[in-house]
Amino acid sequence: MLLIACPHCGNRPETEFRCGGQAHIARPEAPSAQSDEAWAEYLFVRKNPRGVHAERWCHVHGCGRWFNALRDTVSDRFIEIYPMGAQPISELQSEARA
Amino acid sequence: MAQPFRLSRGGRIDRSRPIVFEFNGKPIHGYQGDTVASALIANGIHHVGRSFKYHRPRGILSHGPDEPSALLSVDRGPGRVDPNNRASVVEARSGLRTHSQNHWPSLEYDIGAVNDLLSPVFVAGFYYKTFMWPRKFWDKVYEPFIRAAAGLGKAPTQADPDRYANRHAHCDVLIVGAGPAGLAAALAAAKTGKRVILADEGPEPGGSLLHDPNAEIDGRPAASWLEETLADLDGRENVILLSRTTAFGYYNHNHVALAERVTDHLPTASGQAPRERLWQVRAGEVVLAGGAHERPLVFADNDRPGILLAESVRVFLNRYGVAPGRTLVFATSGASAYTAALEAKQAGLAVTIVDLRLEADCGPEVARLRQAGCEVLTGHTVVGSKGRKRVTGLIVAPVGSDGRCGGRRVLPCDAVGMSGGWTPAVHLFSQSRGKLRYDDRLDAFVPNISAQSERSAGASKGTYDLADCLAEGFAAGAAAAGSDERRTFSATPTLTGFQPVRVMPTDDDPKKVRAFIDFQNDVTAKDIKLAVREGFQSIEHVKRYTTTGMATDQGKTSNMNALGIVAGQLDKPLPAVGTTTFRPPYTPVTFGALVGPARHALFDPIRTTPIHGWAQSHGATFENVALWRRAWYFPKPGEDLHAAVARECKAVREHVGIFDASTLGKIEVVGPDAAEFMNRMYVNPWAKLANGRCRYGLMLKEDGYILDDGVVARVSDTCFHVTTTTGGAARVLAHMEDYLQTEWPDLQVFLTSTTEQWAVIALQGPKARQVIEPLVEGIDLSPQAFPHMAMRTGTICGVPTRLFRVSFTGELGFEINVPTDHALAVWEAIFAAGQPHGITPYGTETMHVLRAEKGYIIVGQETDGTVTPDDVGLAGMIAKTKTDFVGKRSLARPDVIATTGRKQLIGLITEDPKTVLDEGAQIVADPNQPIPMRMLGHVTSSYWSPNCNRSIALALVADGRSLMGRTLHITTPDGFTRATVSEPVFFDTTGERVNA
Incomplete structure (x- = not known):
């Protein structure tokens, strides 16, 4: 079970959290102006990387707040946890290339 | 009693405490401290089982958890029967009844042993090669045969009467294995004052020291050193010493699962203690000192x-x-x-x-x-x-x-x-996703690169000499506790070193020799060679094809010999072949330990409303809706579901019914931007909704499909009282929070779940107003002052209320929101006041029938995550002037605006009014068309309607609204039945009754 550092509550077990999938997919300012292709991309197309992934997490069974995290999908190590709306400091490069 | 193979002295058994247990019905005598295996051997019994495939006589191979052959069924009394216990780790005690497995009619005379004579047939991949043709044999012949032959032991048939506990623990250093390395690690770590847990699977700590009577450590007998060390550890507040505790799983972020066997070894359990305890340990650092297995x-x-x-x-x-x-x-x-x-x-x-x-x-x-x-x-x-x-x-x-x-x-x-030779037990290290390295000198895979905060010491790392194990363990324990202390130990030298050998040289025809690699799964060296000849090169494939290293063995005794043979056949170096993946559990774990206390009432929380007890005492039958228990119907003596629901349905339409709607989800949406937020979350317009008025709200996901619905009241300019479906409450709140926090953090809105704060009493029927009139204060109930779809605040029975005039039945109705603590009192007062008017309590079944008579949808029944507002005839709810709301863009998707082919909500009137369709039944235009038929849609709701005196049904049918009056064909268990397409409203089609 992963140990996740909620920025508001500290380390808590994975079962208290919900993963909200890929981060940094902003809802378009004017959805009606989007082409069908662009809208379909926004709705359905997601990355599935082997390595570092920027994800949204919510501490649903705790403070209920959303935050972003960089997690390496190979090692399951959390590299960085940062607020909604911010960008990570770490580079999006896998540490498990070997 | 005679134990002919018991030595006259020695051992750690207590000869003053004799015990007796049963093996295949015969009494076996032994002493306190024996395992079942040691007591059997003391009585000259080695033959204790039949092998899995060939039913060959098998004995006791090992003294520990790696025992592959001596698997016994252990009976500790009614309901307490476990198969596949390794005789070498079951502690013998009086009262146990043990049985050998996998034979018929008896261990001595086993018909299945004929398989041994047929062994040339039962080669690797036998099942894959044999049970292929003919196709029609798959279900009737092959599967029953394979099922009968598969599996070891017999699963218990009774519910487990024992109690199991679950415990979470944190420590700085978790040490697995209390042999020399683990004990030295514990000594070093404990000295630093850090919190230490030392777990060992045996009944007493000590590992190899327990059977090494001639060894000396630091100039004194190993047994004395062990005693002193344990006394030292035991005396420290910061050390938890767990025996009979197996670390069986190493998960992410140093989460290690341990199974502690608490009472099985006791002749009489106290009744207080659990049988087993699952420890879920989150450790800062882990020291793995689990030893090695002999090949x-x-x-x-x-x-x-x-x-x-x-x-x-x-x-x-x-x-x-x-x-x-x-x-x-x-x-x-x-x-x-x-x-x-x-x-x-x-x-x-x-x-x-x-x-x-x-x-x-x-x-x-x-x-x-x-x-x-x-x-x-x-x-x-x-x-x-x-x-x-x-x-x-x-x-x-x-x-x-x-x-x-x-x-x-x-x-x-x-x-x-x-x-x-020896194979380090790297199971837990591998589970932690550490990377192994092949050590030529040791002819073994040893821990190399750690993936988590752990280190190995002693034999599990390939260090076999006693003094080296102690020094290495001490250093590992110190390092895990953040200290760089080192020390050396003097100890009797250990005889180590071996010449690696895969198959012993022989002058027999190797094709005929049956030399076993995996005793448990009956895999021979020639099976492995055959698999390689047939093209299986990956060790993972060889494992699955031959079944070597499966079941409880998990590669303990078999792994290195199998790997070595594969490497030899492929002419590759051993590290190039690699090793199979070690998976938890290290040794078998009971389901009871994993389930723990989560049984019966504790399996899933049950939510009840404040009216629950009243409903129980008035004879309600209940149904589960999400975690809620809801009153389903209130049968009177002699009534079945059908009769009770018919009576309840009539009563609501003719008099008045009372219904517990407390399970409705409720969310208070508050803040200066509440209306703007509601505008963005729902399809409906909210800005102009007057205070004290209600609107039926429809919520979509971004993909344009209906997520939830419910009545929303505007309490004030900055406050909305939102209701959701019973099952959707948490989902809707999470959906709202997600948008509020992550897309529109600029909006000033608070969301608060009030589901459990407001109880809801629905009073429905033509006499509803008369019933509550004498109880309500501060609210003008007249139709002019308080129309349909309005909300007023005041008091009822002196209790503050948000009184909704809304209807999910099509009748004049009120939904009386009161604080939960007062709900029962208010309910009872209303029920008493309603007696002269024929008030009738009704349950969810009647609620469903009444709403279906009116064609009101239920999210999750008429919708399934692929249904748009227009599909269910609710396009009129969508605000025309809003440029955006969640899901709006998707309503312009090409597949959503397609002019033909979308499934639309319609009613179905069966030709025979007594025929009640099956919910979920498929609908076709022509029942005589060739199979596969073209499905037009399916029945979503279907009931007997007492008020229409006939059956009614709602359905989603492709282009349904263009098929009004047409006859369609609906599947039944016996074939097809006919029905006419109608508008999805069956009662009071003009909708006047709600305005009464």
Whole structure:
């Protein structure tokens, strides 16, 4: 079970959290102006990387707040946890290339 | 009682406390401290099971958790029967009843043993090759046959009466294994004051020290050192010492699962203690000191009962005071077996040693054994064994450096101790996703690169010498606790080193030799070779094709021999073949331990409303809706569901009914931007909704499909009282929070779940107003002042209320929101006031029928995540002027705006009014069309309607609204039935009754 550092509550077990999938997919300012292709991309197309992934997490069974995290999908190590709306400091490069 | 193979002295058993248990119905005598295996051997019993595939007689191979063959069913009383217990780890105690497995009619005479004669047929991949044709045999012949043959042991048939506990723990240092390395690690870590947990699977800590009576540590007997060390650890507040506790799973971020067996070894359980306890430990650092497993030698008929691992012979002699036989042969390719042989000789047994190594490759151990009076045959191989249910002799032959065998010789014996070297137990390390490295010198995979905060020490890292284990363990424990302290220990040197061997050289035709690699799964060396010849090159594929290393073995005894043979066949170095993946659990774990207390009422929380007790005492039958228990219907004496619902439905339409709607989800949306937020979340317009008015809200996901619905009241300019479906409450709140926090953090809105704060009493029917009129204060209930879809605040029975005039029945109705604590009192007052008006309590079934009569949808019943507002005829709810709301863009998707083909909500009027369609039944236009037919849609809701005096049904049908009046055909269990397409409203089609 992963140990996740909620920025508001500290380390808590994975079962208290919900993963909200890929981060940094902003809802378009004017959805009606989007082409069908662009809208379909926004709705359905997601990355599935082997390595570092920027994800949204919510501490649903705790403070209920959303935050972003960089997690390496190979090692399951959390590299960085940062607020909604911010960008990570770490580079999006896998540490498990070997 | 006679225990003919019990030595006159020695061992850690308590000879003053005799015990007796049953094996296959016969009494077996032993002593406190025995395992089932040691007591059986004390009584001369080695043959304790039949093998999985060939039903060959099998004995006790090992003394520990790696035992592959001696699997027993253990019966501790009614409901307490567990199959597949390894006799070597079950602590013997009075009252146990044990049984051997996998034979019929008995262990001695087993019909299945015919499989052994058919062994040329049962080769690797037998099932894949045999059960292919003909196709029609799959279900009726092959599957029942395979099911009957599959599986070991019999699953218990009764519910488990025992209690199991679950405990979460945190520590700075978790040490797995309390052998020399683990104990030294604990000493070092404990000194730092850090919180330490030391877990060991055995009944007493000590590991190899428990069967090493001649060893000395720091100048005193190992037993004294052990006692002092345990006393030291025991006296420290910061150390938790767990025995009978197996670390079976190593998960992410140093989360390690331990299974503690609390009471199985006690003759009478206290009734207070749980049977087992699951520890979920989150450790800062982990030290793995789980030891190593000895490898069997692979030679023809190496599976005879009486053939054990050499170190296990040592354990039985020294720890349990039991001789596996009187005339022993030790067959080995390394030095460690000589220690066992010497101790057997000292115990007065006849001992011969057969060593594959050439004399020149051996150490001083050979001379020591010869000096002790033992015959030592170096440069000899084992080519077979004699006997059937018990070994009677070992067939050996000299073998030169060229691998040629000389003349055979039979060494008569009644027990054999074999040793093919050692394999570090890297299971937990591998589970932690650490990377292994092949060590040529050790002929083994050892821990290399850690993936988590852990380190290995001792034999589990390939360090076998006692003094080295102690020093390495101490250093590991210190480092794990953040200290760099080191120390050395003086200890009796350990005989180590072996010559790796995969299959013992033989002059027999290798195609005919049946030399077992995996005793549990009956996999022979030639099975592995066959798999490679047939093209399986990946070790993971070989494992699955041959089943080697599966079940409880998990590669403990079999792994290295199997890997070595595959590498040899492929002509690749061993590390290039790699190893199979080690998966939890390390040893079998009971379901009880994993389930813990989560049974019965604790399996899933049950939510009840404040009216629950009243409903119970008024005879309600309940149904589960999400976690809620809801009153389903209120049968009177003699009534079934049908009769009760018919009566309740009539009562609501003719008089008045009372219904507990407290489970409705409720969310308070508050803040200066509340209306803007509602505008963005729902399809409906909210800005102009007046205070005190309600609107039916429809919520979509971004993909344009309906997520939830519910009535929303505007309490004030900045406050909305939102209701959701019972099952959707948490989902809707999470959906709202997600958008509020992550897309529009600029909006000033608070969301608060009020589901459990407001209880809701629905009062529905033409007499509803009359019933509450005398109870309500501060609200003008007249139709002019308080119209349909309005909300007023005031008091009822003196309790503050948000009184909604809304209807999910199509009748004049109120939904009375009151604080939960007052709900029962208000409910009872209303019920009393309603008596003159024929008030009738009704349940969810009647609620469903009444809403279906009106064609009101239920999200999740008329919708399934692919349904748009227009599909269910609710396009009119969508605000025309809003430029955006969640899901709006998707309503312009090409597939959503398609003019034909979308499934639309319609009503179905069956030709026979008494026919009630099945919900979920498929609908076609022509029942005579060829199969596969074109499905038009399906029935979503179907009931007998007492108020229409006929059946009614709602359905989603492709282009349904253009099919009004057409006849469609609906599947039934017997074929098809006919129905006419209608508008999805069956009662009061003009909708006047709600305005009464």
